[in-house]
Structure formats: structure tokens, C-alpha cells
Amino acid sequence: MYQLLPSDYQGQEINRLTLAYFVISGLHMLGAADRVDREGAINWVLSLQAHAKNEFDLNNGQFYGFLGSRSSQFQLDDNGAWIPNGSHLASTYCALAILKTVGYDLTLLDSESILKSMKNLQQSDGSFMPIHTGAERDLRFIFCAAAICSMLENWSGMDKEKAKEYILSCQSYDGGFGLIPGSESHGGGTYCAVASLRLMGFIEHDVLSKGASSCIINVPLLLDWSLQRQAIDGGFQGRPNKASDTCYAFWVGSVLRILGGNKFIDEKALRQFLLTCQSKYGGFSKFPGQLPDLYHTYYGFSAFSLLQEPGITPICVELGITDVDAIGL
Amino acid sequence: MHGRPRKPPTPEEEKAYDAKAAKLRSLQTQFLHFHHNQIYTKEALEVCAKLVESNPEYITAWNYRKLAVEHIVSSHSESDLESDPDCIKSIFKEELRVTERALAKNYKSYGAWYHRKWVLRKGHSSIDRELQLLQVFLKQDTRNFHAWNYRRFVAALKNRSDEEELQFTTDMINDNFSNYSAWHNRSVLLSHLLEKKVDGYFPKEKVLTEENDLVHQALFTDPDDQSGWFYHHWLLDQIVKIKTPLLVYTWPPHGSNLEVWVDGCLDVEGVNSSTITIESSMHDTNKDLVWKPLSTNNSGRAQAWVTHLSFLEEKLHFSQANPIKVTMGHSEGIKAVSDMISWGDKKFHSYEARPMESSQINFSNPLKNSDDNDLMAYKWNAETVANEISLFRELLSETDCKIGKLTLARLLTALDAMILYNKTSDSNEVVHFEEVLELYSDLMKVDPPHSQFYKDEYSLVLLQQLTSTPESLLRHCYHYRDSSPSSINSYICLRLCNLSLSRIGSIEQLLWIQMLDLSHNHLHSVEGLEAMQLLSCLNLSNNKIGSFSALEPLKLLKSLKALNISYNEFGAHSVDTRRYSCSSPLNHTVGADWNFGDWNPIDGIDFTNCWEAFSIFKDLKLTQLEIIGNVIAEENFKLFLVKVMPSLKWLDGVELQ
Ligand SMILES: [Zn+2]
Numbered sequence: 001m002y003q004l005l006p007s008d009y010q011g012q013e014i015n016r017l018t019l020a021y022f023v024i025s026g027l028h029m030l031g032a033a034d035r036v037d038r039e040g041a042i043n044w045v046l047s048l049q050a051h052a053k054n055e056f057d058l059n060n061g062q063f064y065g066f067l068g069s070r071s072s073q074f075q076l077d078d079n080g081a082w083i084p085n086g087s088h089l090a091s092t093y094c095a096l097a098i099l100k101t102v103g104y105d106l107t108l109l110d111s112e113s114i115l116k117s118m119k120n121l122q123q124s125d126g127s128f129m130p131i132h133t134g135a136e137r138d139l140r141f142i143f144c145a146a147a148i149c150s151m152l153e154n155w156s157g158m159d160k161e162k163a164k165e166y167i168l169s170c171q172s173y174d175g176g177f178g179l180i181p182g183s184e185s186h187g188g189g190t191y192c193a194v195a196s197l198r199l200m201g202f203i204e205h206d207v208l209s210k211g212a213s214s215c216i217i218n219v220p221l222l223l224d225w226s227l228q229r230q231a232i233d234g235g236f237q238g239r240p241n242k243a244s245d246t247c248y249a250f251w252v253g254s255v256l257r258i259l260g261g262n263k264f265i266d267e268k269a270l271r272q273f274l275l276t277c278q279s280k281y282g283g284f285s286k287f288p289g290q291l292p293d294l295y296h297t298y299y300g301f302s303a304f305s306l307l308q309e310p311g312i313t314p315i316c317v318e319l320g321i322t323d324v325d326a327i328g329l
Numbered sequence: 330m331h332g333r334p335r336k337p338p339t340p341e342e343e344k345a346y347d348a349k350a351a352k353l354r355s356l357q358t359q360f361l362h363f364h365h366n367q368i369y370t371k372e373a374l375e376v377c378a379k380l381v382e383s384n385p386e387y388i389t390a391w392n393y394r395k396l397a398v399e400h401i402v403s404s405h406s407e408s409d410l411e412s413d414p415d416c417i418k419s420i421f422k423e424e425l426r427v428t429e430r431a432l433a434k435n436y437k438s439y440g441a442w443y444h445r446k447w448v449l450r451k452g453h454s455s456i457d458r459e460l461q462l463l464q465v466f467l468k469q470d471t472r473n474f475h476a477w478n479y480r481r482f483v484a485a486l487k488n489r490s491d492e493e494e495l496q497f498t499t500d501m502i503n504d505n506f507s508n509y510s511a512w513h514n515r516s517v518l519l520s521h522l523l524e525k526k527v528d529g530y531f532p533k534e535k536v537l538t539e540e541n542d543l544v545h546q547a548l549f550t551d552p553d554d555q556s557g558w559f560y561h562h563w564l565l566d567q568i569v570k571i572k573t574p575l576l577v578y579t580w581p582p583h584g585s586n587l588e589v590w591v592d593g594c595l596d597v598e599g600v601n602s603s604t605i606t607i608e609s610s611m612h613d614t615n616k617d618l619v620w621k622p623l624s625t626n627n628s629g630r631a632q633a634w635v636t637h638l639s640f641l642e643e644k645l646h647f648s649q650a651n652p653i654k655v656t657m658g659h660s661e662g663i664k665a666v667s668d669m670i671s672w673g674d675k676k677f678h679s680y681e682a683r684p685m686e687s688s689q690i691n692f693s694n695p696l697k698n699s700d701d702n703d704l705m706a707y708k709w710n711a712e713t714v715a716n717e718i719s720l721f722r723e724l725l726s727e728t729d730c731k732i733g734k735l736t737l738a739r740l741l742t743a744l745d746a747m748i749l750y751n752k753t754s755d756s757n758e759v760v761h762f763e764e765v766l767e768l769y770s771d772l773m774k775v776d777p778p779h780s781q782f783y784k785d786e787y788s789l790v791l792l793q794q795l796t797s798t799p800e801s802l803l804r805h806c807y808h809y810r811d812s813s814p815s816s817i818n819s820y821i822c823l824r825l826c827n828l829s830l831s832r833i834g835s836i837e838q839l840l841w842i843q844m845l846d847l848s849h850n851h852l853h854s855v856e857g858l859e860a861m862q863l864l865s866c867l868n869l870s871n872n873k874i875g876s877f878s879a880l881e882p883l884k885l886l887k888s889l890k891a892l893n894i895s896y897n898e899f900g901a902h903s904v905d906t907r908r909y910s911c912s913s914p915l916n917h918t919v920g921a922d923w924n925f926g927d928w929n930p931i932d933g934i935d936f937t938n939c940w941e942a943f944s945i946f947k948d949l950k951l952t953q954l955e956i957i958g959n960v961i962a963e964e965n966f967k968l969f970l971v972k973v974m975p976s977l978k979w980l981d982g983v984e985l986q
Contacts, residue, residue, distance in 0.1 A: 088388075135439070136439045136440075136443045173513070174513070174559040174562075179474075182517050183477070227779055228555060228732075239472065240559070264785075265778075266780075
């Protein structure tokens, strides 16, 4: 199915793994896992893994994870010349999320080399570069790293303490989290912060009922900020005074779920808002009445899953995928 | 992609899309060829430029540019530089131009902004040029967080002063009071200036007062906008620490009837036999006392700490006073979890207990300290908060503003807490419970999306009100006399029924309670009850508790014998919300001792789904349980309960064999 995407997505060729993640994880959420060519998906994802030539290469500062798509993958150079390796944290997160979702046994992967080389991406301030050749560092990639470690059940790939310090330095004066220290609070940044802290075990599930005062982040302020993101039309906005947008129902809704504050969400109003964003062809758009896209469709269904919509599989909010354990039971 | 409004395409547009995509693909093929073969010619760079200008999110292309620039710069020999000293500059100038064009295409492109930062870090461009560029972007979208982030980067890199940047936020705010991003940046800058005690920003009082005037202006101009309110919240926190003071209670209070043991209640960590000293004629040493935090997590911190004193029987005199003195030894060892007041070297007041005192109802007394400095600070804080209160009352008399009401309610609550904490016996300052309750019920009506949140707040305030004076509390106290003739037990029962409580609070005032009726409320959890160590009978019937794990705090109540959880929502939610957390029940810690081997299944009954109930009830030593009126309470489940709790004598009013 990921080969039949509308032309609009062609510019995003480098992000094929991300799109595949939306499609496959989304189908699982809808209980349509049988529509996925499981073997095909596994083989395709595995073909995008970058491999170090030898043990020595793992320390050369490069990251050996997954590539977004084949366009950033180079053929092996017989002369041993420098080969660009475009392994990206986000692609690696998506690759593992797909594999986990379709029930691939992740212990079959060479996780040692992923984790060992991933450590090269962590900076002294605790943040992560997404790619060894350098790019913007922010909370998104701490989240990817934490989710990768969590899915591989091995935390040797990152220094959790340092990552924690970086995350804490991103909490803004209003309680939300910006993507980098000093920046304005943002729904996505706040999700990355809270989900990462939860994955790393620095905050408990439902801290609101387990003593918010001893939590390492300012929970009451964060709760206030998050609740205020539900706008008058029932949807969630990413920042104050911005229009409600489908995807923030998931980003901010998940934060509230992790904190144990989801009981304060007006679920009825949110459901109504989301339905106005649902297209007659299926799928969700960013704003009401627009054309749907994969990104908002995935997070629209995720939001409905948070609302415990019948027929939609529960999700593991801090990983952003269907709750494999819950289905397995 | 994300963030661009989309409309259905017309056929012409479809055609254009196709042509564009084809062009993009051909550019990409060429580019990959150059990249692969490390070709850094002018032509190659131009292809790359076209590519990032039409797809600014293409990180690989940006990274290629960096490699190319570094390659070209390093291949320039010294003689080249002599003949054309500006050639390096012009290379970087071109990079600046490429990012500008890419940003014009998509100003949200992380890759383009990052590339520009890279050029700047190499020492190129000027502050004026960058500020000019930012002017354009911030005019286009005053909330563009990429631009604001970049602005902070440029200001730091080029050593622009915080004052200049503060002035910029002033201009932006004066332009539009609703510019949340500008307020945010203002808080960052002002924090720096205050922290560094920059000239004109120290002492801070004058600055903060002016700042408060500015934000008041914004609030009165557009009361419904959140920007000012969030800033106001932060600012007030800089002016006065309006956190609820840390009230430290002990129970039993001074002069009370002491039976066998003593409770300490400290919202702290580090309570142990060296930080708290207990002296009495009945036991010899303080050293062996073990203080345990009462908490459902393992943080080592709790509101209530318990120690058990064992008295030597020969020293215990039943007919006379057995004074016990509790003092704080090395106060440095005890840390408040929340930094509400500093402990310094303050001392706890000691108390003595005497038997056979009048009432069974005992009030926990806050242990406090009346230091002169504290009193001064209190007066200043109370006055400031009172000023804000009257200002917002005025505002709300003209407009119906939700966040204003919430702020007012919080300010009143903060003031009340200050008043109650500093109250001397002869002061009769008014507390504002009624006004706060009214604000919250109002908010429930005008802001239905957040009504559950307001309801919780309402419950907390209501409980504060009920427990604020002995008189008001007595109104809810009842005598309960055991009907069986053999028993002479007489309990005092606190009945807090039908109050629409959705949350429990003010536990510190209720530490003495043995019998508590919370029926006919809207409770989802019993968080906090773990501190009521004397509790033996608890009625939670007709509430909204939906999962057994919500009863976790009850496991810490060692005296609990009778529990009524009838007519709740146990089993009513097919999917427990906790299942959304990642841990599967079977590797859940509480499930670790859930061993089917030990369980002789009762004829074909499947207990697999009872792990949650098991983890709670196995630790309760109940003699009586009411569970009728819950979806889960069918016969099989009752059989299960009888098996888990051998101590159970009555189940749903039926005496067990
Ligand atoms: Zn969105």
C-alpha cells in the first residue's frame, strides 16, 4: 500500500518509513492487521537497516540504524571509499515501531550495533542529533532514542540521566515543554518530554494520583497548560491562541493520559471536533473541512483510541503504537 | 507538509503536481550522483540548491552542502586568498541566500534554519542582516516558533543584550497583547536579567511592580486571552511565593489522650530516629524507632510518617499521665518535598499527652513557628495578594472571564492558607471559602469542558471549609454505637455523604478518625486515605470507583476491618484505562506473586482476570465487605473474594460459614 500513495507525498520520498509506519500501525489500530503483507513489510523494513562493516566501525561516530528510504542509501563502494550513511533516529523509531506492531521478534535484530552507535548521537547536554552528519537537536530525538531503547528493552544506547536533565531544562514558565531549552511550550515538545520521562521510568503512570508534589517536573502547572489546550470547539491546539488541530488531540491527550489527567478532558466535545475533521473518504485532516493526510489520519485514529472508541485497538501512548501487549493477551 | 492548508486539486493543478514531482525526481537523481561521487562543482551545488529550495526538508541535501562548502574552502590555497580575499565570504553569502530562498518556500523547515545557524557559527552574516530577516518572518507570523528560536540563537551568538531583546518583546506586546510567544520570551529574558542583577533590575521589586502594571493592562484589555494570564501567574510567583505554606501536623495534638502509639505527619523525607526525638518515661530509647513513610510509591517521601512505640508494660501507668515529648533533633536532615517553607533550624513545638481528656474529637494542630521575618514576609505577601484580589474582583464585575475566575479562586485560596497558617488566637481575619466555592460552581457552568477539573477543586475547598473549625466539623460527626449487647464500643463516625465530592482532601485534619462514611459522592479514587491510620470502618458505597487498583492506598490501613464498596463501577468499564499503560498485567509488579499453582481453581472458574482484585484484597485483613451493586460482583467473584480473604466474616451482609 505504501507504494500507492497520492502524488502529494512524493516529495517526502525520504520519509517512506514514516509513511509506512502510519499505514501499518494505523491498520492495526483499526483491527485490519490482515490487510498488511506482513512478510513483505518485514523484509522491506529490514532491507533499510544500515550495517557497520565491522566492530571497529561502530566507534567511528556514525549511527547504524535505519534509513528513511532507499534514496538515502548508497550502494556499497568496492573501493572502500567514504559511503554516506543516512541512518536517522526518526526512521529507526518508525522501523522498530512497524516491526513491533507486526509482531516481529525484535531480539532477532542486531540491536547491539544500533544501540552502541546510537550513543554517538547523544551530546554532552543530553540531547540527541537525529543523524550523525548533524541536524537540529531537540526533544523529538530524545523521544526517538528513548522509544528505541524501550522497544529493544535495552537502555545501553543512551545516558538516561543526561537526557532527563535536558528534558527538565525544556519545561517553560507556563508548565509546558518547548522543543529546546528556552523555547515556547508546544504540544509536540510536551508529548516528547512526558512520554520520554515515562519510558525512562522517571515519572510514574498517573502521577496526579500518586503524589504530584514529589514529581521531578512541575505537574500542576503542566496540567493547567495541557487542559487549557482544549479549545472552545472541543479540539486541542498545540499552543495558545492557535487553531485546534487533529494531531494535538493525540499529543496533548497522551500527556494528560500519562499524567492521569485525562479524566478532565471533555471527551464529548473532542469527539465532535474530531468527527468534523474526518473526511468522507475516511481519514482525518488537520483542520475541519480539509483534505485528509496520512499524518493526521494516524493521529486522528490514535486520538479516538485514547477516547476508547469501540472497535479501535488500545494504544501504548508513550510509544505511539498499538498496545501489542494488550492485544496479545 | 504538516501545517499547510489543503484544498482539493483541480485537474490543472494535478498536472502541475505531476510535472513538479517529475522535475523533483530528476533533480534528486542528479543530486545523488554528485553526492555519491563527491562532486562539488558549481553545477552540482546549483542542482542541490534547486532541490532544497523546492524541498527544504531534504536533510541529506543540506548535509551535502556543508561537505561541499568545507571542501571548497579547504581547497583554496593561500595564494588564492591573497588574490581574492572575499572569495570565502562569497561562498557563505551564497549559502545564506540559499537558506533564505528555502525559508521563503517553507519557513517551518528545520533543515533550512539549521543550515543558516551553521553558516552563522562559522562567523558569517551580521546581526543587522539577521534581525532584518527575522523582522520579515515575524511580521508574516508573529508566533513562528522557528523564528523566535532563531532570534534567541542570534541574540546569544552576537551578544545582543537582554535589555535590547526585552525592548523588542515590549514592542511586540504593545502591538498585540495576545502575542503569547512574545510574553514567553519576555519571561526568559526577565529571568536572566533578574538573576544576573543587571543594573536597573536590582533590587527587583520596582521592576516587578512595573511589570505587573504592564500585564494588568493586558488583562484588562483582553481578559479572555490566556497569554497575559499565564505570564501573570509566573510574575506573581516571582513577586510573592504564594505557594501554600507547608503545614506540619502531628496527631494526637498537644494535650491529648494518648493510647498506645503516636503519629507524626510531615510532608517531608528524611524522617528517622535521629531527626525526630521522642522522649517518654515509658520507653527507654529513641534509637530503635523506625519511621515509615505512608506512601503508595517508593519515593521515600510522604505526607504522613508513622512510628510505633512499644511501651514496657511495667512502666505504663494507666491511671495517670504518661507524657510523651516529641522534638525535632537535627532539622537539617528533614527535607520538605516541595520547597514551600524553609526549615532552617526551626524547632517543632513539643507536646505532652495526658489520658482521660474530655473529647474524643481531636484537632491536629499545625506545628509552626512565628519568626519575625516570617511575619513580615507574610504581611507583604498577604497584602500583595489582597491587592491582586481586589483588582480581579473589579475586572470580573465587568466581564465573565473563565481564566480570571480561576485565578481569583486560586488567589483567595492562597490568601486563606496564609491567613490560617499565621492566625493568632485573637485574630479574626475572614476566610473566603464561600466566595471560592461560588467561583468554582460558576466555572463548572460556564466552562463545561473543564468541569471535572473544577469539581475536584471544589471538593478540596469544601473539605477545607468543613474541617476549618471544630464547630463545622462537629456538624458532620455522629456517634455510632455497636448494637450487640456484648460490646461497649462506641465510635465517632465522620459522615461526609452526599456532598458531590470527587476528591478527598484535608486529611491532615482527620487523622484521628476511625469510622468514615464517604458514601453517595462522586469519588474515583481514595488517594490520601492512607494517612488515616486509625481508620477501621470505611463506607465508599455509591461512588464512581471503577478499578480495584484505585483502592491501593487502603493496603496501608492496617486497622481497616469493614469496607463498603457497594454500588460503584467495578467491572463496568470493559477496558480498564490502566491497560493503556505499557506494562502487561502479567509482568506487573503486583502480579508477581499471582501464582496459579497455589490456586486450586474452584470448579472451572477462570480467575485470570482477577489479578487486579487479587493484588488489593490479598493485603487487606477485612472482616466485612459489601460489594453488591457492581458489575463484577457475581457469584464466582464472591467465591474468589472469600478465598483471597480468609478473615472475611460477612460478605454483602451475609455471614459466611
Ligand atoms: Zn497537526
